[in-house]
Amino acid sequence: MKKSNRKLLLGEEEIACRVAELAAEISAEYEGRKVLLVCVLKGAVVFASDLMRRLKIPVEIDFIAVSSYGSDTASSGVVRILKDLDSSIQGKEILIVEDIVDTGLTLDYLRKNLLSRKPKSLKVVTLLDKPARRQVEFTPDYCGFEIPDHFVVGYGLDFNEDYRQLPGIHILNLEF
Ligand code: IMP
Numbered sequence: 001m002k003k004s005n006r007k008l009l010l011g012e013e014e015i016a017c018r019v020a021e022l023a024a025e026i027s028a029e030y031e032g033r034k035v036l037l038v039c040v041l042k043g044a045v046v047f048a049s050d051l052m053r054r055l056k057i058p059v060e061i062d063f064i065a066v067s068s069y070g071s072d073t074a075s076s077g078v079v080r081i082l083k084d085l086d087s088s089i090q091g092k093e094i095l096i097v098e099d100i101v102d103t104g105l106t107l108d109y110l111r112k113n114l115l116s117r118k119p120k121s122l123k124v125v126t127l128l129d130k131p132a133r134r135q136v137e138f139t140p141d142y143c144g145f146e147i148p149d150h151f152v153v154g155y156g157l158d159f160n161e162d163y164r165q166l167p168g169i170h171i172l173n174l175e176f
Contacts, residue, residue, distance in 0.1 A: 023054030104138030
């Protein structure tokens with residue numbers, strides 16, 4: 001029998017429950033205000049679309065793409081913007097929506113870059129956090145799940161552009 005190269009870590013329902021909790025928390029904190037969600041392409045697309053439909057506050061959404069691991073699973077440490085936001089964020093309440101914080105290099109860079117554009121406020125929500133691999137100090141304002149040091153795919157996260165469509169989050173066994 002062929003062995004699967006992945007193992008389920010977080011199922012669809014567990015993710016949906018946690019996304020609803022995060023949305024409730026964020027809606028309460030931003031009550032009476034409008035938020036601009038900055039979705040980090042491509043991995044955070046699924047999370048951002050589920051999260052925004054659960055938010056009870058007015059939201060706008062924009063997208064930014066930064067260089068990531070390319071075809072490897074280890075961080076290069078080099079971050080650059082591949083696609084910038086469509087409009088100015090000056091004076092706006094910004095919530096960066098990310099799929100996973102690993103070394104922290106991407107969000108450390110993005111946070112500093114967006115702060116230099118003078119938003120009214122800036123916070124970060126990440127679905128997943130892998131604190132074991134941090135290279136720079138970074139703590140997200142909202143986090144769905146802390147996970148152990150494994151490479152994960154699904155629910156928007158990829159390996160070489162594959163697996164993004166899986167509804168759950170799976171640990172990928174890279175040795176197969
Ligand atoms: P960081 O800069 O090391 O924190 O990495 C952030 C980015 O690396 C994420 O937005 C993902 O695109 C990618 N990444 C980190 N860990 C994983 C993983 O386990 N699976 C898929 N992508 C990952």
